[in-house]
Amino acid sequence: MRWAKIEWQGAVSYGIVEGDRIALVEGGLFDVGQRTGRTAPLNEVKFHVPLIPRTFYAAGMNYVDHVIEQAKIAGREPNIPAKPDIGYRANNALIAHNEAIVKPKDSTEKFQYEGELVAIIGKQVKHVSEADALDSVFGYTIGNDVSERTWQNSDRTLWRAKNTDTFKPMGPWIETDVDLEPMRTTVRLNGREVISFDTNNMLFGVARYISAMSQYLTLYPGDVIWMGTEGRAENMVPGDVCEIEIDGIGSLSNPIVAED
C-alpha cells in the first residue's frame, strides 16, 4: 500500500495511492481513520513530505564504491566502515517531491545528489534481533541526500554540507509492500541516467542497522533511517532536474534553482 501526504483543494490529508488517483483518508499515518470517500487525481495534488521524522537517522558510508570515491575527493585513503555507526540529518532541510532544491549563493560547483532508500519505523523496538528487525519497519520511501562536497570536507560536522534548507528531498510516498532484494536505485539528471545500483547491496542492510542501533537506543514510530548511496555523483546546476527512482517504490523528482 502507498501512503502519501498531499494537499488538494486547500486541505492537507493522508491518502492511499491507487493507480493515477489517491483515496483520501482521515487521521494520520499511525492513527489512520476511514476513507473519506473522496479521491484526487495524482497529477493535480501538491505532495508534502510524507512524514516529519521523529528522529532523522542516516547511515552515511554504506556502499563500498561510494566510500572509495568520497575518499578520493577528500584526498585520503578509503576507510571501509567495520560496523554500522548511524549518523543524523535535520528536519529543517526536508522538502517534498517536486519542490525545489535551492543551491546556496556561496556553494561551490561540487553540489551533488545522493539517491537513497529510506526506512520508516512503525513500531517501538529496543534490543531487537536482526531476524526480527524488519518487523519494525512501516514502509519505505526515497531520499536525496543533497551534499555540498567542499563543505563536507572543510567543516567539522555535516551541518551545512548536508542540512542546509532544501537539501533533503524525501518522498513521494511511503510504500509498505516492498521486496528489498531485487530493488535497483536509478538516478537521472535531466532524464539522463547517471547511476544505477542494487539498492540492497549495502555494507550493512536495513535489518542489521536497526538491530545494531536498538542495542543502545529505542526506535520509535516515525523515526526514519536513510540508508546511504553508491558511487560518485555528478554536479548539479540550477535548471537541472534530479530524479531518483527505486523499483517498487516510485520516483522522487526535484528541480534545482539558484538562491535569490
Added chain:
Amino acid sequence: MRWAKIEWQGAVSYGIVEGDRIALVEGGLFDVGQRTGRTAPLNEVKFHVPLIPRTFYAAGMNYVDHVIEQAKIAGREPNIPAKPDIGYRANNALIAHNEAIVKPKDSTEKFQYEGELVAIIGKQVKHVSEADALDSVFGYTIGNDVSERTWQNSDRTLWRAKNTDTFKPMGPWIETDVDLEPMRTTVRLNGREVISFDTNNMLFGVARYISAMSQYLTLYPGDVIWMGTEGRAENMVPGDVCEIEIDGIGSLSNPIVAED
C-alpha cells in the same frame, strides 16, 4: 520566568515556578493559556523534559580547555575549531531532572558527565545577524551531555557514545530571564564540586552560533542548542548522583544506575 513541564496528581501540564510552588497553566510552551488557579508544591511534582526538541543541535567543541583535554584522551593534537560548526544529538536519549542515567552493561569506565547551557529557540529565524540573534531565544535550560569516551573515540559517529537512551538529561525548567555574562556552570558528583567554569567563556557564543547557523538553515520554535562544556570530566559509576548548576537557571540532578 521559569517554565516547567510537570506531572502532578496524575496530570501532565506546564507551569510557572514561583518560589517553592508551581502555578499550573493551560496549553503548551508556545501556545500558553490561562493559569488554572491550581498550584503544586515543587518537591511533590515529577519533572518532565521541559520541551522535546524539534531539532536537537549541539555545539560540541566550544570551550578551549575541553578541546585540549579531549584531544589528550584521543591521543592526538588539539584542533581548536576556527568557526561554529553545529552538530546533533537525538531525542531518544532525553530524560528529565531526577530521572536515572543508565550506564550500559558494556560501557567502559570512561562514562562521564558534561555540564552545558542549553538555548531554546522561540522564534523562526533565517539570515539573522549576530546583533539580533538573541531575540530568537525563548529561554535557557541545563543539559548533561553524558558521554562514553571509549565509544566516542572508536566509533565513526557519536551515535552511541552520546545518544544511548538516558544519556541526555535536560531540565529542570526553562528560565526566560537570563544574563549570560556573569553565569557560572558548576558540576558536582555526590555533592563534591568537580568543575566550575564561566558559562559564557565559549569559543563561539549563543548569538554567534545562532547567526552562523541561520545563514544556511531555518531555526524554528522548539529547536534547542546545547552549547558545549569545559574541562576534563571524571568518571561516573552506578550509585553516583551528578548535579549541574548554572547560576540564574537552577540545578539539574540525576542518579546513575547500572543497566539491568
